[in-house]
Amino acid sequence: MKVNVGELVLDENARKYVNDALERNWLSRGKYHELFEKEFARYHNVSHALLVASGTDALKIGYESVKPELKKQVYTSATTFPATWNAAHYGGMPVYGVDINKETWLIDMNDLDARLKSVPANEHALVVPVHLFGVPCDMPHFEELQQKYGFSSVEDSCESMFSTFHGRSVGTWGDFAAFSMYVSHIITAGVGGIITTNNDALFERAKTIAVHGQEKQGVYVHKYPGHSSRITELEAAIAYANVQRIEHNITSRKHNYTWIRSRLEEFDQLTFQKIQKGIDFVPMMLPFKCESPELKSALEAHLQKNGIATRELFPIIEKAPLNLNKNYYPHSYELQKNGLYMGCHEHLTKEQLEYVVQTIETFLKKQ
Ligand SMILES: Cc1ncc(COP(=O)(O)O)c(C=O)c1O
Numbered sequence: 254m255k256v257n258v259g260e261l262v263l264d265e266n267a268r269k270y271v272n273d274a275l276e277r278n279w280l281s282r283g284k285y286h287e288l289f290e291k292e293f294a295r296y297h298n299v300s301h302a303l304l305v306a307s308g309t310d311a312l313k314i315g316y317e318s319v320k321p322e323l324k325k326q327v328y329t330s331a332t333t334f335p336a337t338w339n340a341a342h343y344g345g346m347p348v349y350g351v352d353i354n355k356e357t358w359l360i361d362m363n364d365l366d367a368r369l370k371s372v373p374a375n376e377h378a379l380v381v382p383v384h385l386f387g388v389p390c391d392m393p394h395f396e397e398l399q400q401k402y403g404f405s406s407v408e409d410s411c412e413s414m415f416s417t418f419h420g421r422s423v424g425t426w427g428d429f430a431a432f433s434m435y436v437s438h439i440i441t442a443g444v445g446g447i448i449t450t451n452n453d454a455l456f457e458r459a460k461t462i463a464v465h466g467q468e469k470q471g472v473y474v475h476k477y478p479g480h481s482s483r484i485t486e487l488e489a490a491i492a493y494a495n496v497q498r499i500e501h502n503i504t505s506r507k508h509n510y511t512w513i514r515s516r517l518e519e520f521d522q523l524t525f526q527k528i529q530k531g532i533d534f535v536p537m538m539l540p541f542k543c544e545s546p547e548l549k550s551a552l553e554a555h556l557q558k559n560g561i562a563t564r565e566l567f568p569i570i571e572k573a574p575l576n577l578n579k580n581y582y583p584h585s586y587e588l589q590k591n592g593l594y595m596g597c598h599e600h601l602t603k604e605q606l607e608y609v610v611q612t613i614e615t616f617l618k619k620q
Pocket residue numbers: 307308309310333334336337383385409411412432433434435445446
C-alpha cells in the first residue's frame with residue numbers, strides 16, 4: 254500500500270471552474286480571485302486577502318511593506334522552512350534566529366524576549382512567528398511582547414490555515430500574514446500564496462508592491478519598486494473550489510491526526526508536539542520526534558520500504574549571513590536531528606490509517 258504525505262484530488266467544482274475560465278478565454282486576475290479572497294478573509298476574520306504567486310512572495314511583500322522607511326532586523330524561528338529566512342535575506346534584511354520551545358516546537362517567546370533586548374536603538378525589529386504544522390505559536394505571550402517592544406510583525410502562516418488561539422484566527426496578530434497554497438498544503442492550487450491584513454493602508458501598499466508597484470491595473474503609474482507576483486485565474490478557480498469543501502477537509506484532517514497520534518502516544522520511543530490549551534488547529538501534517546537519530550533513520554527506512562512517505566523536519570541554515578549557530582538553538586537542533594513528519598491529509602482512507610499505525614507499532618515493538 255502507498256501512503257503519501259499529501260495528495261491532490263481535483264473535484265468536480267475545480268474542473269467546472271477551470272473550464273469556465275478556459276471557455277471565457279480568461280487567465281489574468283478575474284472573478285475566482287475575488288471570490289476566493291473574499292471567502293478566505295471571511296474564514297480568518299481579516300479585512301483583506303490578496304492572492305500572490307507563492308507563500309514566499311507573500312512573506313517578501315509583507316516584510317517590505319511594513320515600515321519601508323526603517324532599517325529592519327528580522328527575528329524568526331530557527332526551525333522553519335527556509336523560505337521564512339530567504340524572503341528577508343533577498344530583501345536585504347539581516348535575519349536572526351530564535352530557538353523553539355522544547356515542548357511546543359514553535360518559536361520560544363522567552364528566547365525572543367531575550368534576543369529583542371539587544372536590538373540597537375536605531376534599528377527596527379520585525380518579528381515573524383511561524384505557525385508550523387498547522388499549530389499557532391504562543392500568541393498570548395507574543396501579544397505581551399508586542400506591547401513591551403512595539404515591534405512590527407508578519408505571521409508566517411504558510412503551514413496553518415483555519416487555526417485559532419482562544420478563538421482568534423491565525424493571520425490576525427501581525428501587520429500581515431502569509432499563507433501558502435503549494436502542494437500538500439491545507440488549500441492547494443499547485444502554486445500560490447495569500448497575504449492578509451486588517452490595515453487598509455498596508456493592504457494598498459502590499460497590493461501595489463505585488464504588481465510592479467503599479468497603482469492601478471492598466472494605468473502606468475508606478476509608485477514604488479515592486480514585484481511581479483500573480484497567479485492565473487485557473488489556480489484561483491482551483492483554490493476557490495478547495496475553500497468550498499474546506500469544512501469536510503478540516504474535519505477529516507483533525508480526525509486523522511488525533512486517531513494516529515492517540516494510537517502511537519503509548520510508545521516511549523516517540524514524542525509528540527505539546528498543544529497549548531486554547532488552541533484549535535487544523536493539522537497540515539503530523540510531526541513526531543524519535544528518541545535517537547539512529548531510531549529515526551531506521552524508522553524512516555522501514556516506512557519507506559513499506560510505501561509510507563515521511564519527511565525530515567526542516568534543515569537549519571548555518572551559513573552566514575543568517576546568523577544561525579547550533580550552540581544558540583539547542584531545541585531546534587534536537588528537532589532537526591530526531592524529527593520526522595507523516596501525512597494526515599483528508600484523502601487518507603481508514604485502511605491507510607490502520608496500515609500506517611500497524612506498520613509503526615510492529616517496528617517499535619521489535620526495538
Ligand atoms: C513555514 C513555511 N514558510 C514559507 C513557505 C513557502 O511557501 P511557498 O512554497 O508557497 O513559497 C513554506 C512552504 O511550504 C513553509 O512551510
